[in-house]
Amino acid sequence: MEGLSTLATVLLLVPLASAAVITLFFRRSGKAAEWVSVVAAGIIMVLAFVLIFAWSGSGSLTASIPWLVLGDFRIEMGFLFNAEAATMLAVVGFIGFFIHLFSIGYMDDDPAQGRFFAGLSIFMFSMLGIVLADNLFMLFIFWELVGFSSYMLIAHYWDKDFASAASKKAFVVNRVGDFGFLIGIVWAYHYFGTANISEMSALVASGEKDVVTGIGLLLMCGFVGKSAQLPLQVWLTDAMAGPTPVSALIHAATMVAAGIYFMVRIFGILSPFTLDWILWSGAIMTTFAGICALGQDDIKKSLAYSTLAHLGYMATAIGLGFPGLAIMHMAMHACFKATLFLCSGSVIHACHHEQNMFKMGGLLRRMPITGIAFLIASLSISAVPFTAGYYSKDTIIASAWGLFANGSGGEYLGAYILTVLGALFTALYMGRMFFVVFLGKPNSEKAAKARESSVWMTLPLIVLGWVLSLGAGWFVQPGLDGSWLGGAMTSLLPTHAVEFMVQGFGNDGWKAAHAVYEASGAGWVEWLNLACVLAGFAFTFFYYGRGPSADRLEVNHPAVFQAVERHGWFDDLYDWYVAKVQQRFADILGFLDIFLIAGLLVRGAAGVAGLTGTLLRSLQVGSVHSYVYWFLIGIVFFWIFAAT
């Protein structure tokens, strides 16, 4: 135990040290910064797996030291290492390393590599902090750090206006969420008397304290902001202004998943009402974001919406009461979504920073490794059977039906319908993207000259795309029907290291979800899913054609396309709010500013600001004199206290 917590500490400090070394010594030399950062990421990956394999596999590992003791108020720094932390750690360590590797290739022509890699290291540090934190205060600190590093990375091209605007947007929107989050933490501390996650869960489990809906909803605010769920989803697509590896690491694989992870972490103190709320917001997101993704020409923005949709699936899984399943989907999603983003990065890099899909086309022949990786990931995200995405995503949809079928409530039917629609849209936008970008003929000069990327970029694509997007699910099937090769894959790893994803903790993972579905006996559910996927692919293949130069929907039905492109007018709504409501409010404040505060309280250069205004002004015959009167008044004032 002692050794493991030391290991966890080292794990946490490695990226911090890397960031420090880069900022102190290698700000100017990008190559050295690169290597420091990548080696640190490698060490993190190795240590993460050592930690997971050395872990006994059951129960949770905790260690904490008092961080701040003020009388009877104490804040602790500590680790809570359990099932979901193990999965998250593996994802962050593994995916993180490959994205670092990819960045070497992607950033080779960037002048500010030092800043970029220092930012990546800081990000890894804060993300690992979130993964390991055992109490809400510590979690909040790292939560903010993650936010900070992501703004830094989004604004990497800070001299471009849209990049700094996007960074600011992310900052502002996240503040809204974090405000609720912070209040929730304070309330939770006040109510439970502790901010320790496992202690809080234990209090609820033992029936000593009831769950409080308000706390859950407030804590959910943080999740909504960080995971970009309704209605705070507006920042994520703009955040695509950052370099693509950042989009892959932060906005696909890890940071946005932190929100999900956090909700799973505190699952024990969520009330049924909160869960319903999460269920609905997640389920609506699966469809809504799917529709929005169809309206984007920018390959990264389209992928960003698909991320939103799949975060919706994870939220749905939590809402259904299967936190383990949500974590599993997060892990699978991290594999294929990182692949998709890295592929898009590879394509963008090859096309000299062209991001419009309709200016690409025919890239499969020119960039076969990238193309195949993209294809596999597309199939996986669409949940084609036996790919990674199938095991988690299909189970989420099926268990929603299962819960409805066994009479748990009508809301599950709504969730089922929305998630099935979401699956259909997934196939639609993924098909559109693949056919437009990779098939047909090049639609621009840049695309025609595109060449396969360097080995730094293709290696991660092969590992994450060819291998994991396809087969990550095979590890998580021990002893079940249809287990891959009779469980041969799982025997490669220690049982406990994979089982938690299936078991989940408290048996709320894949197994339980699958059991619910099996119990309903509705075999057609899986077939319907498959049909949706195939229909989606077929439709897009014929509708958009191979490598078109313009969006057919945009050409034929501009009104529909516009509606989709405005992604629900959320941005317009917020803009309107800021421009009209907030500006008005600011104007009123400005008025008060000038006429009340400036007029009454602060007068001119003398700065005689007085609550006893009129009297003083009549006394003011020369500022020094009036100052002396202040002293006299002060003494009289003091005397009043002394005399009473």
Place this chain on the structure above:
Amino acid sequence: MNLEAFQKIAASNLWGNLLPEIYLVALCLLLLVFEMVFRRQDLLLLFRVALWGQVLLLVLMGLSYFGGFPSGREELFGGLLVQTPLTETMRLFFLFGSLLVSYLGTRFLRARNLARTEFFAITLLVTAALMLLVQSNQFVLLFVALETVTVGFYVLVAYARTSGYSLEAGLKYLIMGALSSGLLLFGIVLLYGVAGSPDLAGAVGDPLHFPSLAQFIAAHPDNTLVLAGSLLVLSGIAFKVGAVPFQIWIPDVYQGAPTPVSAFLAVSSKAAGIIVLLTLVTGPFAALSGWTIPLISTVAVLTILYGNLTALPQRNVKRIMGLSGIAHAGYLLMGVVAAMTVDWAVGAIVFYLFTYLLASFGVFGVMALLSEGQDADQELDHYEDLAKRQPLLAAALTVGLASLAGIPPLGGFIGKLVLFIAAFQAGLYTLLAFSVVGVVLSIYYYFGWVREAVFRVWRSAEGAGSATPALPEPRSLTGLDRTALVGLSVLTLILGVAPFVLTWFLQL
């Protein structure tokens, strides 16, 4: 004549315990000698001697702690002086402050035709006096040290004698300072008289000695002369702190004084005031807590509200710093009240002072670097789009302001947090509520400044013309500038995230 008693006292005059102060005075004399020898006022040499001399002292003091940081309480000089871990920490604080003032001074003086050596000489002497001030355990020493500090500041405030603002500020500070010294002295004399009176039971041998005075006041808490004396003393100290209603001089003086001096006043002078106040209300005036607690609480509320409300509409950055500094004094006063009942609040106050030092000097540093040429009339408009022009300055400014506003994860946040927790444990709920309101208000104006510097502000077409005077581009930053700004920002961050620092402070 009682020679033995004199000899006993003389034996406790351990000058070796005042080495830092003696070193500072010696350094000052060295600078003055240098000026005589090198008549051309070799600028760089003087700057270097002044700066590195202080760095050396910092290092030496650091080395001396390898034998263990001073612990326990030691009375020296026949009870005139008392040394505790708190006073030792404050010594470091003042030395650090003086170092930063000297650094800012080099930037300030380089661009102006003003006397040079004297600035550092006075800064060093004032710092030595500040150190003695917080260690004083007797009113005579307290008063002499306070006067030394104040006289030094008279000169420093008026230092830029070619500027009308500076001279006006100097004159105002002189008058106000003299008045407050008069009040303080009057109070001391009254206390001396009443506590030394043989007609009253419990009269003490040395009525100016804090512990003896505490004994006496505990025996006669309702004596009218005690009340009058103590409230006059508190008034005199309140002037130093800048607490309402003795705050009135602050905006003018801060605006007029050279930027390094504003920083010196805002940080070191205020810190000394707070520590002296703390020493007084927990020492000799402890028995008067019946009225000092409500008094200081009310003053704290007024100070917080006044500082924040008046800073809200300001456009002049030095006034913003001056007025918001009043608000910070208010939070510290709240800490002083808390410290009267909660032991560890003393550490919280000192921690807050350190965060305030780092953040303020960061901001004042940026101001000094941007104000070559124009000093007193720096407006918010001058900071427009600073992030584009000078990213490093903008970053340092943002860190400093955010720390002052109390944004996590910076030192200022933890400082406010522990202070508020202390107030909470002391049961000062009303005061706490006002403080929170104050913090919210302060975020508004601090972020107005950040917004000006970092976020592009939409301006109407006609406003974009000649309305805003363009600020001359600051000279290119030297390595020293970068080191100082980055160092301050990093330290601010470290105070915010490194718990052991705070734990260490809370042991004071």
Place this chain on the structure above:
Amino acid sequence: MDIFFILFALLTVVPAFLMVVTPNPVAGAVFLILSFIGMACLFVLLEAFFLAVLQILVYAGAIMVLFLFIIMLLDVREVEKLRPNTVTAAAAGVSLLLLVLGLIAVLAGDGLSGQLLSALPAVPDYPAADEPLGLAQKVKAYGYGLFTKYMLPFQLTGILLLIAMIGVIVLSKKRAAEEGAESAGADS
């Protein structure tokens, strides 16, 4: 004794008041000297002969001469034209009233016995003398106190004076080379 006290007290307070209200600076300075002399007399009454001598020598003598010099250098007639503002005068009156009321309050707090005031100690707080001292011995005791117990404040006062000296030089010395080209020796 009481008669002398009242006499000397009046000698201190009345010229001080006149000094504040007189429009003529030279007359003001003279009133101040008178006030100082009154104070010295009070010291004598308290048997603090040494302090009384110092008061005359230093304040009434040296410092006031300096003041007079400066006043002579300035244009007295300009100063005489300044008239105090009525509001300021009123405020000063109120302050004075407050002060008197405060004094009465203090005395009333003690039952107007006058005991508090008469009880102010006559000797400084160095270790108590065993027997009454003569003047020479008092000076000696004063010196012992100053250089043992009050050594530190004494030294610090030296620093204070150093600052004042530097300050005067800084604020009054003409600096040459306004245009930046410093010629050797121009600083002196």
